[in-house]
Amino acid sequence: MSSFFDIGYVFDAIPKLLNYLHITIEILLLSIFFGLILGIIIAVPRLYKIPVLKEIATLYISFIRGTPILIQLFLVFYGLPLLVGMFGINITRMDAFIFVIITYTLSNAAAFAEIFRAAIQSIDYGQAEAAQSIGMTGWQTFSRIVFPQALRIAFPNIASTSISSLKDTSLAFSIGVMDMMGRGDTLITATMNALEVYVALAIIYYVIVLLLEYGYKFIERYLNRYLVKEAL
Amino acid sequence: MNKKLLSSILLSGALLAACGDDSDVAKTDANNNADAEKVVIGTGSQFINICFYDEDGNLTGYDIELLKEIDQRLPQYEFDFEVMDFSNLLLSLETEKIDLIAHNMAKNPEREEKFLFNKQPYNAVPTHVVVNEKNTDIHSIDDLNGKTVGLAPTSNAALFVEDYVAKNNLDTELTYITSTPDMLNQLKTDRIQAIFQFPFSVEIFNRESDAQLKLVGEPLIFSEIFFMLNKQDEKLAADIDEILEELIEDGTVKELSEKWLGADFSVEL
Numbered sequence: 001m002s003s004f005f006d007i008g009y010v011f012d013a014i015p016k017l018l019n020y021l022h023i024t025i026e027i028l029l030l031s032i033f034f035g036l037i038l039g040i041i042i043a044v045p046r047l048y049k050i051p052v053l054k055e056i057a058t059l060y061i062s063f064i065r066g067t068p069i070l071i072q073l074f075l076v077f078y079g080l081p082l083l084v085g086m087f088g089i090n091i092t093r094m095d096a097f098i099f100v101i102i103t104y105t106l107s108n109a110a111a112f113a114e115i116f117r118a119a120i121q122s123i124d125y126g127q128a129e130a131a132q133s134i135g136m137t138g139w140q141t142f143s144r145i146v147f148p149q150a151l152r153i154a155f156p157n158i159a160s161t162s163i164s165s166l167k168d169t170s171l172a173f174s175i176g177v178m179d180m181m182g183r184g185d186t187l188i189t190a191t192m193n194a195l196e197v198y199v200a201l202a203i204i205y206y207v208i209v210l211l212l213e214y215g216y217k218f219i220e221r222y223l224n225r226y227l228v229k230e231a232l
Numbered sequence: 233m234n235k236k237l238l239s240s241i242l243l244s245g246a247l248l249a250a251c252g253d254d255s256d257v258a259k260t261d262a263n264n265n266a267d268a269e270k271v272v273i274g275t276g277s278q279f280i281n282i283c284f285y286d287e288d289g290n291l292t293g294y295d296i297e298l299l300k301e302i303d304q305r306l307p308q309y310e311f312d313f314e315v316m317d318f319s320n321l322l323l324s325l326e327t328e329k330i331d332l333i334a335h336n337m338a339k340n341p342e343r344e345e346k347f348l349f350n351k352q353p354y355n356a357v358p359t360h361v362v363v364n365e366k367n368t369d370i371h372s373i374d375d376l377n378g379k380t381v382g383l384a385p386t387s388n389a390a391l392f393v394e395d396y397v398a399k400n401n402l403d404t405e406l407t408y409i410t411s412t413p414d415m416l417n418q419l420k421t422d423r424i425q426a427i428f429q430f431p432f433s434v435e436i437f438n439r440e441s442d443a444q445l446k447l448v449g450e451p452l453i454f455s456e457i458f459f460m461l462n463k464q465d466e467k468l469a470a471d472i473d474e475i476l477e478e479l480i481e482d483g484t485v486k487e488l489s490e491k492w493l494g495a496d497f498s499v500e501l
Contacts, residue, residue, distance in 0.1 A: 016287075078323060078327055092327060093329065096314070174316065175316055175320065183285075185411065186289070187285070188411075188413045189278050189279075189280055190280070190287050191287060191440075191441075192413055192440055192443075194417065
């Protein structure tokens with residue numbers, strides 16, 4: 001205990017922290033999955049310039065971008081039960097984990113909506129016209145011509161947003177969802193080996209991000225499979 | 233390539249399924265009475281020997297073990313523990329996310345106005361000015377003029393110090409730190425010059441983490457420690473009081489106090 005840094009404790013801490021890795025991964029995957037769905041829904045009014053809904057979507061995106069995620073977490077954790085309570089439904093005692101998923105979904109959705117909008121707008125309108133000229137319906141044009149190309153363009157941004165949201169999951173512990181970072185905090189309280197625990201956490205987070213990046217590379221190659229090789 | 237994509241989707245699905253829905257609420261399995269009324273206990277994780285996770289990840293400490301003992305003797309209730317940041321506890325009690333706060337809470341007028349305290353204190357501890365053991369120029373709270381001190385936000389010590397500094401026109405910089413290890417670290421590295429702690433915590437910090445702390449001056453406040461509830465939960469408070477008196481009587485509190493606090497504080501109760 002007297003030594004400043006006990007390298008052995010880093011390796012003692014890693015398995016203890018890994019016991020809580022699944023919470024971190026769960027938060028990440030669920031919030032990305034629901035965030036993608038909600039993100040597409042939010043992008044639509046801005047793409048098709050639907051009045052009123054377009055303004056709401058713009059306001060929503062600018063609010064989420066303009067406020068810290070910790071505040072969003074508290075607004076959802078304490079504010080949402082009040083809002084829902086007005087309709088006579090009591091969700092005050094709902095599992096804190098669900099509040100965490102809701103918050104990160106809302107936050108990811110705003111980022112994904114902008115990514116989708118930019119990606120879809122980047123597809124030359126001439127392609128849609130060409131599709132119509134051979135008799136495709138609006139939906140066919142979107143699902144077979146525009147969307148596959150837009151996904152290819154959006155993917156790297158989605159990947160990097162999801163990597164940065166991996167690092168946000170640590171805030172969940174402030175409302176009682178113990179993920180890996182939360183376990184790290186409590187381990188520090190119990191043992192006072194702060195630096196060792198932080199080093200262990202840094203190693204784990206970095207390895208996860210490396211694995212994610214490796215996986216994303218494969219998906220990206222798959223999405224780009226129709227591109228001419230020289231163009232890559 | 234299609235196979236690879238498919239397998240990665242399957243893998244992530246399996247990972248999710250493996251996670252299951254093991255709720256992180258620590259349940260006390262003291263009683264299995266199906267009709268038992270659920271009581272959500274709000275507590276923290278940063279207060280060593282009061283409420284903290286041990287190295288194996290179990291929530292424990294004086295407040296926790298005492299409540300488990302109370303739960304065992306109250307078959308009509310079932311206690312669930314919810315852990316959150318200390319500064320979120322009061323708001324969570326107010327919004328009824330939790331029914332009771334167990335976090336070494338002392339009375340103050342603001343808290344009494346809004347919330348209910350049970351009648352029987354379960355701990356009694358003095359708060360002291362605490363400085364680094366090498367420090368020689370701070371002997372009491374009045375020597376904090378021109379110094380920087382660390383406070384836990386919304387704690388009773390913080391309210392006392394804010395008030396004292398304002399009344400006595402001290403030029404003291406107040407910094408707010410939520411994590412105890414961080415606070416100790418800042419004191420050790422002289423970013424702050426004083427903190428406010430209980431003697432038993434100082435002893436633990438010095439023993440467990442070479443925190444190099446020493447107590448100075450007279451106790452600032454002598455705090456009797458209670459559970460905090462919402463005003464309408466008088467029945468629950470009365471039931472807990474009854475068991476607490478029983479536990480003090482039969483020596484359980486003495487035993488827990490000696491184990492976690494290093495001395496028998498039940499004599500003060």
